[in-house]
Amino acid sequence: xxxxxxxxxxxxxxxxxxxxxxxxxxxxxxxxxxxxxxxxxxxxxxxxxxxxxxxxxxxxxxxxxxxxxxxxxxxxxxxxxxxxxxxxxxxxxxxxxxxxxxxxxxxxxxxxxxxxxxxxxxxxxxxxxxxxxxxxxxxxxxxxxxxxxxxxxxxxxxxxxxxxxxxxxxxxxxxxxxxxxxxxxxxxxxxxxxxxxxxxxxxxxxxxxxxxxxxxxxxxxxxxxxxxxxxxxxxxxxxxxxxxxxxxxxxxxxxxxxxxxxxxxxxxxxxxxxxxxxxxxxxxxxxxxxxxxxxxxxxxxxxxxxxxxxxxxxxxxxxxxxxxxxxxxxxxxxxxxxxxxxxxxxxxxxxxxxxxxxxxxxxxxxxxxxxxxxxxxxxxxxxxxxxxxxxxxxxxxxxxxxxxxxxxxxxxxxxxxxxxxxxxxx
Numbered sequence: 001x002x003x004x005x006x007x008x009x010x011x012x013x014x015x016x017x018x019x020x021x022x023x024x025x026x027x028x029x030x031x032x033x034x035x036x037x038x039x040x041x042x043x044x045x046x047x048x049x050x051x052x053x054x055x056x057x058x059x060x061x062x063x064x065x066x067x068x069x070x071x072x073x074x075x076x077x078x079x080x081x082x083x084x085x086x087x088x089x090x091x092x093x094x095x096x097x098x099x100x101x102x103x104x105x106x107x108x109x110x111x112x113x114x115x116x117x118x119x120x121x122x123x124x125x126x127x128x129x130x131x132x133x134x135x136x137x138x139x140x141x142x143x144x145x146x147x148x149x150x151x152x153x154x155x156x157x158x159x160x161x162x163x164x165x166x167x168x169x170x171x172x173x174x175x176x177x178x179x180x181x182x183x184x185x186x187x188x189x190x191x192x193x194x195x196x197x198x199x200x201x202x203x204x205x206x207x208x209x210x211x212x213x214x215x216x217x218x219x220x221x222x223x224x225x226x227x228x229x230x231x232x233x234x235x236x237x238x239x240x241x242x243x244x245x246x247x248x249x250x251x252x253x254x255x256x257x258x259x260x261x262x263x264x265x266x267x268x269x270x271x272x273x274x275x276x277x278x279x280x281x282x283x284x285x286x287x288x289x290x291x292x293x294x295x296x297x298x299x300x301x302x303x304x305x306x307x308x309x310x311x312x313x314x315x316x317x318x319x320x321x322x323x324x325x326x327x328x329x330x331x332x333x334x335x336x337x338x339x340x341x342x343x344x345x346x347x348x349x350x351x352x353x354x355x356x357x358x359x360x361x362x363x364x365x366x367x368x369x370x371x372x373x374x375x376x377x378x379x380x381x382x383x384x385x386x387x388x389x390x391x392x393x394x395x396x397x398x399x400x401x402x403x404x405x406x407x408x409x410x411x412x413x414x415x416x417x418x419x420x421x422x423x424x425x426x
Contacts, residue, residue: 003418005398009425013248014249015250015251016251018229018234018237028227029073030057030103033075033079034075034103035222036222040224042071047413047414048092048093048411050093052090052092053090056096087113087114090113092383098167098170101113102172103175105131106154111149111151118384120141126168134155135152135154138150164307165191166193169195182214190259192259194257194285197285201283202220202222203218203219228282229255231255231264234254235316236392237424239267240421241292243297243323244396251290262313263316264290265309270328271295271297271298273292297324297369298324299369303330304332315387315390316386325369326369331364336364339384340383346382347387351367353379354374355374355398376402377402383409385409385411388406388409
């Protein structure tokens with residue numbers, strides 16, 4: 001599907017509720033499936049990725065029911081698949097595949113996880129290697145999906161990761177959930193910690209010290225989970241309001257988990273007029289409203305420990321940087337090459353088409369701002385929902401309209417994306 005985007009409005013004004021957090025939605029379904037009894041999940045994401053997790057758990061014998069805005073999960077505390085080996089389809093969701101591999105590796109049955117073309121090209125060595133050290137047996141296509149997982153009893157492990165990755169960390173911690181002894185995972189920087197927070201809320205014995213997370217063998221208890229808005233989804237509106245003159249918007253019910261708010265730190269460093277309102281805590285997660293106004297921004301350096309806290313937001317931050325004075329340098333982000341697309345090459349290639357002064361580096365990019373985006377060109381999404389949404393925002397400040405090919409990939413995480421933008425246009 002091709003989408004035409006142009007600046008057919010004056011500015012952005014108003015308030016919107018941000019859709020449910022995708023990362024928390026995935027975990028709510030998985031962990032509730034492992035808890036004996038009935039769990040109630042409120043405000044579950046309607047993105048395609050969390051639905052993939054739900055469908056995999058349903059295929060593994062978990063009872064689910066939607067009532068109004070509640071997802072009710074009833075479980076015996078164990079998976080009861082219909083047959084011993086079944087190809088469970090993870091769609092486009094790397095979170096589904098990587099976290100479920102950790103869960104399934106220690107089951108008493110075999111299973112197969114597969115995915116779409118994009119997911120089948122992503123690296124799984126990062127989870128297969130540590131799981132193998134725990135005694136797991138996983139067959140793959142050169143460390144890529146499909147993954148055949150031979151369920152067996154696992155051993156505890158102390159694993160030191162070279163990369164900061166919430167998916168890898170969660171995979172190993174979930175594998176350790178059913179293992180006698182202590183399983184520990186250490187990463188160079190702290191990645192998003194939704195897994196640790198939710199497991200602890202459900203009764204797991206989880207300990208966190210600096211960049212190390214440890215888990216003892218634990219049984220989970222069902223709880224009621226209310227899912228806040230996704231700050232990664234909010235990022236597109238934050239950037240749009242900052243770069244479209246005279247804009248002033250409020251984003252309601254946004255998750256403010258400190259391991260996810262790197263984008264707020266970056267835009268403040270760049271001079272953003274941004275304010276947190278009505279901050280509170282819901283189900284162990286910080287939540288609040290965000291007010292954003294158009295701002296004159298300046299470039300900055302983005303690197304080091306902040307990268308895991310904004311890794312998904314780098315494509316939209318690159319768009320932001322094109323509208324800031326001076327140079328913005330993004331470093332230490334080489335893991336972007338292992339996402340739904342090679343996001344470094346993809347972002348640089350497509351923003352160049354729009355007239356951006358942007359340069360690719362091995363671990364990031366350099367953006368020289370305030371040279372103006374032109375448009376009047378077709379751009380590609382590479383089957384990547386975050387790139388599609390970032391290009392949409394870029395189109396709002398281009399001098400001429402742009403044409404985004406493959407815009408339907410937005411539905412992977414944010415089906416109401418364009419509808420919400422239209423409510424803010426004046």
